[in-house]
Amino acid sequence: MNRRPRLPARLPVDGYVLALLGTVGLAALLPASGAAAGVAEAAATGAVALLFFLYGARLSTREALDGLRHWRLHLTVLGCTFLVFPLLGLAARGLVPAVLTPQLYSGFLFLCLVPSTIQSSIAFTSIARGNVPAAICAGSFSSLAGIVLTPLLAAALLGGHTGGLSADAVVRIVLQLMVPFLLGQALRRRVGGFLARRKKALGHVDRGSILLVVYTAFSQGMVAGIWHLVTPGRLALLLAAEAVLLALMLALTWYGAGKLGFGRADRIAVQFAGSKKSMAAGLPMASVLFGAHASLAVLPLMLFHQMQLMVCAVLARRRSRDPEETGAGAPVPGTPAPTVTPG
Numbered sequence: 001m002n003r004r005p006r007l008p009a010r011l012p013v014d015g016y017v018l019a020l021l022g023t024v025g026l027a028a029l030l031p032a033s034g035a036a037a038g039v040a041e042a043a044a045t046g047a048v049a050l051l052f053f054l055y056g057a058r059l060s061t062r063e064a065l066d067g068l069r070h071w072r073l074h075l076t077v078l079g080c081t082f083l084v085f086p087l088l089g090l091a092a093r094g095l096v097p098a099v100l101t102p103q104l105y106s107g108f109l110f111l112c113l114v115p116s117t118i119q120s121s122i123a124f125t126s127i128a129r130g131n132v133p134a135a136i137c138a139g140s141f142s143s144l145a146g147i148v149l150t151p152l153l154a155a156a157l158l159g160g161h162t163g164g165l166s167a168d169a170v171v172r173i174v175l176q177l178m179v180p181f182l183l184g185q186a187l188r189r190r191v192g193g194f195l196a197r198r199k200k201a202l203g204h205v206d207r208g209s210i211l212l213v214v215y216t217a218f219s220q221g222m223v224a225g226i227w228h229l230v231t232p233g234r235l236a237l238l239l240a241a242e243a244v245l246l247a248l249m250l251a252l253t254w255y256g257a258g259k260l261g262f263g264r265a266d267r268i269a270v271q272f273a274g275s276k277k278s279m280a281a282g283l284p285m286a287s288v289l290f291g292a293h294a295s296l297a298v299l300p301l302m303l304f305h306q307m308q309l310m311v312c313a314v315l316a317r318r319r320s321r322d323p324e325e326t327g328a329g330a331p332v333p334g335t336p337a338p339t340v341t342p343g
Contacts, residue, residue, distance in 0.1 A: 020302060023211045027218035037219065044216040047209035048284040049180040054202060055143065055281075056184025057191050070134050073266055077116065077138040080253055080274030082149050085112040086157065088245060099237045104230070106158055107300040108241065110290075113153045114282035114301065115146025121273040124312045128319030130268025138273040146281055147177055154289050176288050210280060213287050214302075217294035230296070235303075242304045246311060249275040268319055272312060279305040 032040040089112030096105045118139035125135035184191075195202060250271060257270040282301045290297040 019207070019211060020214060023214045024218050027215050028222055031219035031222035032216065033219070033223050037216075037223065040212075040216045040219060044213045044287060045176060047212045048176050048287060051180075051206060051209045051280075051284055052147070052177050053180035053184040054195070054206065056181035056186075057188050057195055058184075070137065070266075072260070073131075073134050073262065073270060074138050074141050076257060076260060076262075076270055077142060077274045078145060080249065080256075080270070081116050081142050082113075082145065082153065084252060085249065085277075086153060088112060088248060090157065092241065092245070095241060099241055101230075101234060103296045104234065104238055104300060107297040108238070109157060110154060110286060110297050111242075111277055111282065111301040111304050112245075113150050113157070114277050114285065115150060116142035116273050117276045117278045117280075118143055120309060120312070121269075121276060124272040124316040125269050127313075127316040128268045128272070129265070129322070130272070130319070131265040132269075134266060134269040135273050138269060142273065143278065143281055146278070146285075147181060150281075150285055151177075151289060154285075158289075177285070206280065210283050213283050214298070217283075217287055217298055220295055222295075230299070238300060239303060239307070242300065242307060246275065246304070246308055250311070250315070264322065272316070276308045276312065277301065277304060 031037075086109075089109040092100070092108055093105065096102055100108060116139055118136070121139045122132060122135045126132050253271040253274040254267060257267040262270060279301055283298050286294045286298045286301070
Protein backbone atom coordinates (compact mmCIF):
# COMPACT_ATOMS: atom_id res chain seq x y z
CA MET A 1 0.00 0.00 0.00
CA ASN A 2 1.38 3.41 -0.96
CA ARG A 3 1.90 5.74 1.94
CA ARG A 4 1.16 9.39 1.57
CA PRO A 5 4.25 11.57 2.10
CA ARG A 6 4.37 13.26 5.46
CA LEU A 7 4.84 16.97 5.80
CA PRO A 8 7.81 18.02 7.93
CA ALA A 9 7.01 18.70 11.57
CA ARG A 10 8.56 22.16 11.24
CA LEU A 11 8.89 24.44 8.29
CA PRO A 12 12.51 25.06 7.20
CA VAL A 13 11.81 28.79 7.45
CA ASP A 14 11.06 30.22 10.88
CA GLY A 15 7.47 31.46 11.28
CA TYR A 16 8.69 34.80 12.53
CA VAL A 17 10.78 35.25 9.41
CA LEU A 18 7.61 34.65 7.39
CA ALA A 19 5.93 37.37 9.45
CA LEU A 20 8.84 39.70 8.67
CA LEU A 21 8.51 38.96 4.95
CA GLY A 22 4.76 39.58 5.20
CA THR A 23 5.43 42.92 6.89
CA VAL A 24 7.81 43.91 4.08
CA GLY A 25 5.11 42.92 1.57
CA LEU A 26 2.52 45.01 3.42
CA ALA A 27 4.86 48.01 3.39
CA ALA A 28 5.35 47.52 -0.36
CA LEU A 29 1.61 47.38 -1.05
CA LEU A 30 0.35 49.84 1.59
CA PRO A 31 3.24 52.06 2.70
CA ALA A 32 2.56 54.62 5.42
CA SER A 33 2.72 58.11 3.94
CA GLY A 34 1.74 61.63 4.95
CA ALA A 35 0.12 61.85 8.37
CA ALA A 36 0.08 58.05 8.65
CA ALA A 37 3.86 58.01 8.27
CA GLY A 38 4.19 60.39 11.23
CA VAL A 39 1.97 58.15 13.36
CA ALA A 40 3.91 55.03 12.32
CA GLU A 41 7.25 56.69 13.07
CA ALA A 42 6.06 57.84 16.51
CA ALA A 43 4.75 54.34 17.26
CA ALA A 44 8.05 52.78 16.13
CA THR A 45 9.98 55.20 18.37
CA GLY A 46 7.86 54.17 21.34
CA ALA A 47 8.27 50.49 20.41
CA VAL A 48 12.07 50.84 20.36
CA ALA A 49 12.03 52.45 23.81
CA LEU A 50 9.76 49.67 25.14
CA LEU A 51 11.99 47.01 23.63
CA PHE A 52 15.12 48.31 25.37
CA PHE A 53 13.23 48.80 28.63
CA LEU A 54 12.30 45.11 28.53
CA TYR A 55 15.93 44.18 27.73
CA GLY A 56 17.08 46.06 30.82
CA ALA A 57 14.36 44.65 33.06
CA ARG A 58 15.13 41.06 32.05
CA LEU A 59 18.93 41.11 32.24
CA SER A 60 20.03 39.69 35.59
CA THR A 61 22.81 41.87 36.96
CA ARG A 62 23.86 39.13 39.41
CA GLU A 63 24.04 36.55 36.60
CA ALA A 64 26.16 38.88 34.49
CA LEU A 65 28.57 39.61 37.38
CA ASP A 66 28.85 35.91 38.24
CA GLY A 67 29.87 35.20 34.66
CA LEU A 68 32.86 37.53 34.85
CA ARG A 69 35.01 34.69 36.17
CA HIS A 70 35.11 33.30 32.62
CA TRP A 71 36.53 36.57 31.34
CA ARG A 72 38.79 35.06 28.63
CA LEU A 73 35.80 33.49 26.88
CA HIS A 74 33.75 36.69 27.09
CA LEU A 75 36.59 38.83 25.78
CA THR A 76 36.99 36.38 22.90
CA VAL A 77 33.31 36.66 21.98
CA LEU A 78 33.39 40.45 22.27
CA GLY A 79 36.52 40.54 20.10
CA CYS A 80 34.83 38.44 17.42
CA THR A 81 31.67 40.57 17.55
CA PHE A 82 33.10 44.07 17.68
CA LEU A 83 36.59 43.65 16.16
CA VAL A 84 36.82 40.71 13.74
CA PHE A 85 33.34 41.21 12.26
CA PRO A 86 33.91 44.96 11.61
CA LEU A 87 37.33 44.25 10.06
CA LEU A 88 35.72 41.76 7.65
CA GLY A 89 33.02 44.31 6.94
CA LEU A 90 35.63 46.91 6.06
CA ALA A 91 37.44 44.40 3.86
CA ALA A 92 34.17 43.86 1.97
CA ARG A 93 34.52 47.44 0.72
CA GLY A 94 36.42 45.87 -2.16
CA LEU A 95 33.13 44.30 -3.33
CA VAL A 96 31.77 47.76 -4.26
CA PRO A 97 30.44 48.30 -6.89
CA ALA A 98 30.93 44.97 -8.69
CA VAL A 99 29.06 42.89 -6.09
CA LEU A 100 27.42 45.33 -3.66
CA THR A 101 25.97 48.75 -4.34
CA PRO A 102 27.15 51.51 -1.96
CA GLN A 103 23.75 51.41 -0.21
CA LEU A 104 23.82 47.64 0.28
CA TYR A 105 27.41 47.82 1.45
CA SER A 106 26.38 50.28 4.18
CA GLY A 107 23.85 47.72 5.37
CA PHE A 108 26.40 44.92 5.08
CA LEU A 109 28.89 46.87 7.19
CA PHE A 110 26.18 47.76 9.70
CA LEU A 111 25.28 44.10 10.27
CA CYS A 112 28.95 43.54 11.15
CA LEU A 113 28.63 46.13 13.94
CA VAL A 114 25.55 44.91 15.83
CA PRO A 115 25.83 42.73 18.97
CA SER A 116 25.47 38.97 19.16
CA THR A 117 22.22 37.14 19.85
CA ILE A 118 21.19 35.83 23.25
CA GLN A 119 18.32 33.36 22.71
CA SER A 120 19.60 31.51 19.65
CA SER A 121 23.19 31.44 20.95
CA ILE A 122 21.95 29.71 24.10
CA ALA A 123 19.68 27.35 22.19
CA PHE A 124 22.33 26.19 19.71
CA THR A 125 24.97 25.87 22.44
CA SER A 126 22.58 23.67 24.42
CA ILE A 127 21.75 21.49 21.40
CA ALA A 128 25.47 21.03 20.69
CA ARG A 129 26.16 20.18 24.36
CA GLY A 130 28.36 23.20 24.91
CA ASN A 131 28.91 25.55 27.86
CA VAL A 132 25.41 26.99 28.25
CA PRO A 133 26.14 29.32 31.23
CA ALA A 134 29.02 30.83 29.26
CA ALA A 135 26.74 31.37 26.24
CA ILE A 136 24.17 33.11 28.46
CA CYS A 137 26.73 35.49 29.90
CA ALA A 138 28.53 36.07 26.58
CA GLY A 139 25.28 36.95 24.80
CA SER A 140 24.21 39.23 27.64
CA PHE A 141 27.56 41.03 27.73
CA SER A 142 27.51 41.46 23.96
CA SER A 143 24.01 42.95 23.99
CA LEU A 144 24.93 45.30 26.83
CA ALA A 145 28.16 46.40 25.15
CA GLY A 146 26.37 46.82 21.82
CA ILE A 147 24.13 49.58 23.18
CA VAL A 148 27.26 51.74 23.41
CA LEU A 149 29.66 50.20 20.88
CA THR A 150 27.33 49.74 17.91
CA PRO A 151 26.34 53.44 17.63
CA LEU A 152 29.96 54.52 18.15
CA LEU A 153 31.28 52.09 15.53
CA ALA A 154 28.50 53.05 13.11
CA ALA A 155 29.31 56.74 13.52
CA ALA A 156 33.04 56.11 13.03
CA LEU A 157 32.86 53.64 10.12
CA LEU A 158 29.69 54.64 8.29
CA GLY A 159 30.14 58.39 8.72
CA GLY A 160 27.81 60.35 6.47
CA HIS A 161 25.40 57.44 5.99
CA THR A 162 24.32 57.81 9.63
CA GLY A 163 24.75 61.54 9.80
CA GLY A 164 27.85 61.23 11.96
CA LEU A 165 27.84 61.36 15.75
CA SER A 166 26.13 64.74 16.00
CA ALA A 167 24.67 66.13 19.20
CA ASP A 168 21.18 65.27 17.92
CA ALA A 169 22.23 61.67 17.20
CA VAL A 170 23.72 61.33 20.70
CA VAL A 171 20.50 62.63 22.28
CA ARG A 172 18.37 60.22 20.22
CA ILE A 173 20.56 57.24 21.14
CA VAL A 174 20.49 58.15 24.83
CA LEU A 175 16.73 58.78 24.94
CA GLN A 176 15.63 55.83 22.82
CA LEU A 177 18.16 53.20 23.85
CA MET A 178 20.17 53.98 26.99
CA VAL A 179 17.51 55.63 29.17
CA PRO A 180 14.88 52.87 28.71
CA PHE A 181 17.52 50.18 29.26
CA LEU A 182 18.83 51.79 32.47
CA LEU A 183 15.27 52.39 33.66
CA GLY A 184 14.53 48.69 33.13
CA GLN A 185 17.64 47.77 35.16
CA ALA A 186 16.61 50.18 37.94
CA LEU A 187 13.09 48.74 38.13
CA ARG A 188 14.11 45.11 37.65
CA ARG A 189 13.50 44.14 41.28
CA ARG A 190 9.96 45.51 41.11
CA VAL A 191 8.92 44.30 37.66
CA GLY A 192 11.25 41.32 37.12
CA GLY A 193 8.85 38.81 38.66
CA PHE A 194 5.91 40.20 36.71
CA LEU A 195 7.84 39.95 33.45
CA ALA A 196 9.05 36.42 34.22
CA ARG A 197 5.47 35.23 34.77
CA ARG A 198 4.40 36.71 31.44
CA LYS A 199 7.39 35.67 29.38
CA LYS A 200 5.33 34.22 26.54
CA ALA A 201 3.06 37.24 26.20
CA LEU A 202 6.00 39.63 26.31
CA GLY A 203 7.68 37.61 23.59
CA HIS A 204 4.83 38.71 21.33
CA VAL A 205 5.44 42.31 22.42
CA ASP A 206 9.12 41.99 21.45
CA ARG A 207 8.31 40.55 18.06
CA GLY A 208 5.47 42.96 17.42
CA SER A 209 7.75 45.90 18.19
CA ILE A 210 10.30 44.71 15.67
CA LEU A 211 7.60 44.16 13.04
CA LEU A 212 6.46 47.76 13.56
CA VAL A 213 10.03 49.02 13.13
CA VAL A 214 10.37 46.96 9.92
CA TYR A 215 7.08 48.27 8.54
CA THR A 216 8.07 51.89 9.24
CA ALA A 217 11.54 51.49 7.72
CA PHE A 218 10.34 49.77 4.55
CA SER A 219 7.44 52.22 4.16
CA GLN A 220 9.94 55.06 4.15
CA GLY A 221 11.93 53.21 1.51
CA MET A 222 8.87 52.75 -0.70
CA VAL A 223 7.84 56.40 -0.39
CA ALA A 224 11.42 57.51 -1.19
CA GLY A 225 11.47 55.22 -4.25
CA ILE A 226 14.77 53.53 -3.37
CA TRP A 227 13.80 49.96 -4.26
CA HIS A 228 14.75 50.37 -7.89
CA LEU A 229 18.31 50.22 -6.59
CA VAL A 230 17.92 46.55 -5.55
CA THR A 231 17.58 44.01 -8.36
CA PRO A 232 17.20 40.22 -7.95
CA GLY A 233 20.75 39.84 -9.20
CA ARG A 234 22.06 42.21 -6.54
CA LEU A 235 20.14 40.32 -3.86
CA ALA A 236 21.71 37.05 -5.03
CA LEU A 237 25.18 38.60 -4.85
CA LEU A 238 24.40 39.98 -1.38
CA LEU A 239 23.38 36.51 -0.20
CA ALA A 240 26.61 35.05 -1.60
CA ALA A 241 28.70 37.69 0.21
CA GLU A 242 26.86 37.00 3.45
CA ALA A 243 27.35 33.24 3.07
CA VAL A 244 31.11 33.81 2.80
CA LEU A 245 31.02 36.10 5.84
CA LEU A 246 29.15 33.52 7.94
CA ALA A 247 31.44 30.69 6.83
CA LEU A 248 34.53 32.73 7.74
CA MET A 249 33.21 33.61 11.19
CA LEU A 250 32.14 30.04 11.96
CA ALA A 251 35.61 28.81 11.02
CA LEU A 252 37.49 31.60 12.83
CA THR A 253 35.50 31.21 16.06
CA TRP A 254 35.87 27.42 16.14
CA TYR A 255 39.54 27.06 15.20
CA GLY A 256 40.56 30.32 16.86
CA ALA A 257 39.03 29.24 20.17
CA GLY A 258 40.93 25.96 19.84
CA LYS A 259 44.21 27.82 19.32
CA LEU A 260 43.47 29.88 22.44
CA GLY A 261 43.24 26.68 24.49
CA PHE A 262 39.49 26.48 25.09
CA GLY A 263 37.93 23.04 25.59
CA ARG A 264 35.17 21.63 23.40
CA ALA A 265 32.26 23.00 25.47
CA ASP A 266 33.77 26.50 25.54
CA ARG A 267 34.64 26.38 21.83
CA ILE A 268 30.98 25.67 21.07
CA ALA A 269 29.87 28.67 23.16
CA VAL A 270 32.44 30.91 21.42
CA GLN A 271 31.38 29.68 17.98
CA PHE A 272 27.65 30.22 18.41
CA ALA A 273 27.89 33.45 20.42
CA GLY A 274 30.71 34.95 18.35
CA SER A 275 29.47 34.19 14.83
CA LYS A 276 25.92 35.52 14.94
CA LYS A 277 24.23 38.91 14.87
CA SER A 278 21.09 40.06 16.67
CA MET A 279 18.20 41.23 14.53
CA ALA A 280 16.25 42.11 17.68
CA ALA A 281 18.91 44.64 18.71
CA GLY A 282 20.06 45.65 15.22
CA LEU A 283 16.72 46.69 13.70
CA PRO A 284 15.79 49.24 16.40
CA MET A 285 19.33 50.66 16.33
CA ALA A 286 19.16 51.02 12.55
CA SER A 287 15.89 52.94 12.81
CA VAL A 288 17.58 55.41 15.16
CA LEU A 289 20.88 55.70 13.28
CA PHE A 290 19.71 55.65 9.65
CA GLY A 291 16.28 57.27 9.83
CA ALA A 292 14.70 57.43 6.37
CA HIS A 293 17.49 55.25 4.91
CA ALA A 294 16.91 52.38 7.35
CA SER A 295 15.12 50.17 4.83
CA LEU A 296 18.21 49.27 2.81
CA ALA A 297 20.37 49.31 5.92
CA VAL A 298 18.36 46.53 7.61
CA LEU A 299 17.91 44.31 4.54
CA PRO A 300 21.37 42.63 4.81
CA LEU A 301 20.83 42.03 8.54
CA MET A 302 17.43 40.39 7.96
CA LEU A 303 18.87 38.06 5.31
CA PHE A 304 21.94 37.22 7.40
CA HIS A 305 19.75 36.45 10.42
CA GLN A 306 17.73 33.81 8.58
CA MET A 307 20.88 32.32 7.05
CA GLN A 308 22.63 32.02 10.42
CA LEU A 309 19.62 30.28 11.99
CA MET A 310 19.44 27.66 9.23
CA VAL A 311 23.20 27.00 9.08
CA CYS A 312 23.73 26.95 12.85
CA ALA A 313 20.76 24.61 13.37
CA VAL A 314 22.48 22.03 11.14
CA LEU A 315 25.88 22.67 12.73
CA ALA A 316 24.51 22.33 16.29
CA ARG A 317 22.98 18.95 15.45
CA ARG A 318 26.34 17.80 14.09
CA ARG A 319 28.17 19.01 17.17
CA SER A 320 25.67 17.14 19.38
CA ARG A 321 27.00 13.86 17.95
CA ASP A 322 30.58 14.62 19.05
CA PRO A 323 32.08 12.38 21.80
CA GLU A 324 30.86 13.15 25.32
CA GLU A 325 32.86 15.64 27.37
CA THR A 326 32.83 15.73 31.15
CA GLY A 327 33.55 18.76 33.28
CA ALA A 328 32.25 22.27 33.76
CA GLY A 329 29.94 23.61 31.12
CA ALA A 330 28.64 20.25 29.93
CA PRO A 331 24.84 20.18 30.05
CA VAL A 332 23.01 17.68 32.20
CA PRO A 333 21.93 14.63 30.14
CA GLY A 334 18.25 14.65 29.35
CA THR A 335 17.88 18.40 29.72
CA PRO A 336 15.67 19.67 26.88
CA ALA A 337 17.17 22.26 24.60
CA PRO A 338 15.49 25.68 24.62
CA THR A 339 13.40 26.73 21.66
CA VAL A 340 15.22 28.79 19.04
CA THR A 341 13.70 32.25 18.74
CA PRO A 342 14.85 35.18 16.64
CA GLY A 343 17.48 37.18 18.50
